[in-house]
Amino acid sequence: MYIKKILLFISITGLVILSIFSYFVYVTMFxxxxxxxxxxxxxxxxxxxxxxxxxxxxxxxxxxxxxxxxxxxxxxxxxxxxxxxxxxxxxxxxxxxxxxxxxSKLTVDVIFNNIDNEYELAGKISKQIEADSLSLLNSFKDLDFFKSKGFNKYNYLSIFLPNSYNFYWDTDANSFRSRMLKEYNLFWNDSRMGKLKQIGLNQSQVMILASIVTQESKMKSELRTIAGVYMNRLNNNWLLQADPTVKYAAYQLPEYENEIIRRILYKHLKIDSKFNTYKYKGLPPGLISVPNISSIDAVLNFEKHKYFYFSADPNNIGYHNFSRTLYEHNNNAKKFHKYLDSKGIKK
The missing domain is CATH 3.30.1490.480 (Endolytic murein transglycosylase)
Known part of the structure; x- marks a missing residue:
């Protein structure tokens, strides 16, 4: 009888312990x-x-x-x-x-546009993936890598086509760079490569001209027309006289490092730089910004016309007036200069 009581006690105790254990397992897991x-x-x-x-x-x-x-x-x-x-x-x-x-790792949409240099690019990307801005910048400045892929210090940013891309959040800097190179190569499909032959430019030249077009206008409806102006000048051996290249040349100098240039002045036109297309014929040696896809396609499909000049339209901000002759252009430019004066924009 005594043994039965002991066994019963042990059984009950075991059930209690098992119940407590099961409860903790249930709470822990479910x-x-x-x-x-x-x-x-x-x-x-x-x-x-x-x-x-x-x-x-x-x-x-x-x-x-x-x-x-x-x-x-x-x-x-x-x-x-x-x-x-x-x-x-x-x-x-x-x-x-x-x-x-x-x-169940998720992907993130990585979006970037309106990029002027590698510092801006690194800053924007670092806010969207795990890689920090310093590691990204070091990866972007690895010229040995870019040279091995056919790029140089003036055009390596070409591979970073502004768009929306799907990445895993924990992507590191070099993996991001490799993916961008892959996207760049995919972008240059047979159709776009075929257009290079038609317009007489190579990939690098198209990207350089597109970087200028990108800086000239945010209006997609104008991009092909602007590209056509520059193609007319190139094909006729004229100076490009592109204001964004002058601004870029100025920003490479210490005296303009912290200055916001809102108006191109004669002193800017005198800057001795291969990027100053008022002084040197042909395309500048490299990109002046990261060109957007719309501008690249605008160059590849530039509008054929007889315009050689364009000036900002003071009556339609963001757009431009196009002209065939210097006389027409000077009249348009005077109107815009008068507008700048009225707004107190002197430099």
């Missing part, structure tokens, strides 16, 4: 552990991040980080973190959260 009101919370796991660091990031997201840690230890996740961006859905339990962090 009870909702999210602590946010939105439908989704995004978690970013950095490359080489430790589990302890990840735990700190999860405190605002989870109700009970300790229960998450227990299951992470049991499943070995704490020693095998996967970097990336992840979406934790409201109501998820620890098991679902860990499975998500293991295998």
């Amino acid at each position: 009870v909702s552990n999210t602590n946010f009101n939105n439908e989704i919370a995004y978690v970013y796991v950095y490359t080489d991040q430790t589990f302890e660091e990840l735990k700190q990031d999860l405190y605002p997201v989870l109700k009970n980080v300790n229960s998450f840690e227990r299951l992470a230890n049991r499943k070995g996740y704490d020693k095998a973190l996967k970097s990336g961006k992840f979406a934790i859905k409201k109501g998820m339990n620890n098991n679902q959260i860990i499975n998500t962090l293991r295998s």
Whole structure:
């Protein structure tokens, strides 16, 4: 009788312990552990991040980080973190959260445009992927890499075509650069390559001219016309006389480093630089900005006309007046200069 009581006690105790253990397992694995009101919370796991660091990031997201840690230890996740961006859905339990962090890495849309130089590019990209601006800048300045791909210090930014791209958030600097080179090569398809022969320019020359067109106007309806003006000048061995190249040349000099040039003056036209197309014939030696795709296609499909000049239209800001003769152009330019004077824009 005594032995039966002992066995019964042991059985009951075992069931209680098993129940408690089962309860903790259930709570640890299957009870909702999210602590946010939105439908989704995004978690970013950095490359080489430790589990302890990840735990700190999860405190605002989870109700009970300790229960998450227990299951992470049991499943070995704490020693095998996967970097990336992840979406934790409201109501998820620890098991679902860990499975998500293991295998459901998200992509992000990387968008950039209106880029003048590698510093601006690195700054914009670093806000959208894990790679920081310094690592991106170092990658962009690796001229040995670009030379091995047929580029030089004047045109290597050509590969960074402004657009929207899909990347994993934890993309590093060199992987970003390699992807951009791949996109650049895909951009130059058979159709575009065929147009190079038709217009008599190579890829580098098209990109340089497109960088000028990009700086001349934001109005897509004008781009082909502007490209046509410059093609007329090139084909007739005229100076391009492109104001954006003068501004670019000025910004390479220390005295203009912190100055915003809103008006091209005669002193700017005298700057002795190969980028100054008022002094040197032909295209400048390299890009003056990162050309957008619309401008590249505008050069490849430039409008055939007899215009050799254009000037900003004071009555339709953002647009230009085009002219065939210097006399017409001077009249248009006077109107715009008068407009600048009326706005107090002297430099």
